[in-house]
Amino acid sequence: MKTLDVSADKSTGVTVVTLDRPQRLNAIDLTMHDELRATWRELRFDDTVRAVVLTGAGERAFSTGLDRDAVVPQPGSPYMADDPLLRVGPKSNDLWKPVIAAVRGMACGGAFYLLGESDFLVADTTAAFFDPHTSYGMVSAYESVLMAQRMPYGEVARMMLMGTAERLCAQRAHDIGLVSELTEPGAALAAATECATVIAGYPPEGVQGTVRALWAAKEAALAAGFAQAPHLVALGNLPAERQTELFHGRRAGAFRVR
Template sequence: MLRYRTLSYEEVGAVAWVTLNRPEVHNAFDSVMIRELHECWRALRDNDDVRVVVLTGAGDKAFCTGLDRTAAAVGEADRPRDIGQRGATPLHLDDPGDLLPPKTAGQLWKPVIAAVNGMACGGAFYLLGEVEFIIAAEHATFFDPHTTYGMAAVFEPMLMLQRMPLGEVMRMTLMGSHERMSARRAYEVGLVQEVVPAAELHEAARRAAEAIASQPPLAVQASVRAVWYAQELGLRQALDVGKTLVQLGTDQDSLAEGQRAFASGRRVDWRLR
């Protein structure tokens, strides 16, 4: 089992639960967490026992509040800083986004579900921008404080623009710390896919994760990759790549498993959302 200083990690069946575990600073990430998340995403690629990942935060106050700005937490005295400008000009920059998101940093195409259990702001969008979907507790809030503190909001709104309408991204970006988006509003604009009472968040994430994990993993992962290709490429390019993904993601073992399930006469106990 993987061991980390800033993350809690647990495997339950085919589901891995990755918990940002710095509740004393609202699960803000320091250099250690940045490295450990990168290592975790990479390790999950190689772990065939895990089919789905749930990402959440410790406690009930915050999912993640971005970069921990306290000097002692961002870097360690005996090693180079993980983030910031390299050299005399601003053209060489190491950004947390190089190491944090599951797709960009980890090249992880297993489904990742975010269970947002409180505040999600600033650098939290590095993570939320690259999960498959988000389930939020009713008390969850979303905001980006960069501009309030004199910093340009750049990567976070770029990622959110893939998940929210332009006007909503602009408002959240420009209002800074002066306004927070509720879980209900986030659901209305498509950022969040389900809102549940806080006490039901874990169960809602578990239910979704186990349902996805019950299906043939190759078909699931190829489907994930196809949707992200469609998000990132032009439509014609994505459709062309899709022809290859259909071949790669539909193997005889998966088809046989699906046929056995269909032929058994047993049907999935579905729920209406």
């Protein structure tokens, strides 16, 4: 079963990529991982596509990150741990066409791999951002590095360290610059598509060069942060069974909205 819906409007040059597992809050399983990678690679070769909008199906979530039921095979060597989300974003697949994220509902944890590689975010007032890693005895490494490029340090530190106890509301996300435009409920996709249509109307060489230049400004910091991430995860993560215990013990807990 396909986990993505890809809709191209040849008249505008805009393609909408929708994470399509609403029954699982658009969590990324290994099938979606493979489909995302294939989609980004295909869009590289389609010159009729000049801008992309990335969104999630349903009203409850953009994405809640890696599906907890996904079984990720790992090499026996501690030097070759596999993180399946490291290659799900457009930039990590060498797609240098603009990608605008349209966020409705929850965006948390591994969703930041996708948001971190989008060029800007549009969200509606139902959007909420948080990272559950620390609550479950896990290190937020790659997610923290990506979000540190998009938010003031104190804001991203608070979000990552507070875990499931607190969610960053759409208005606050807009106030601090994580979200560039805030819409009424259900209107984020239309607003993001409107922006994408404008951008797609410009000469693609200049647009893609600008995307590449903007990303180049962040690459050194990302590379330095990512280089530390595997060691921090290996040292700081609790054993998988303890993570599962904490997950089931905390997932129904109360949280505050900031």
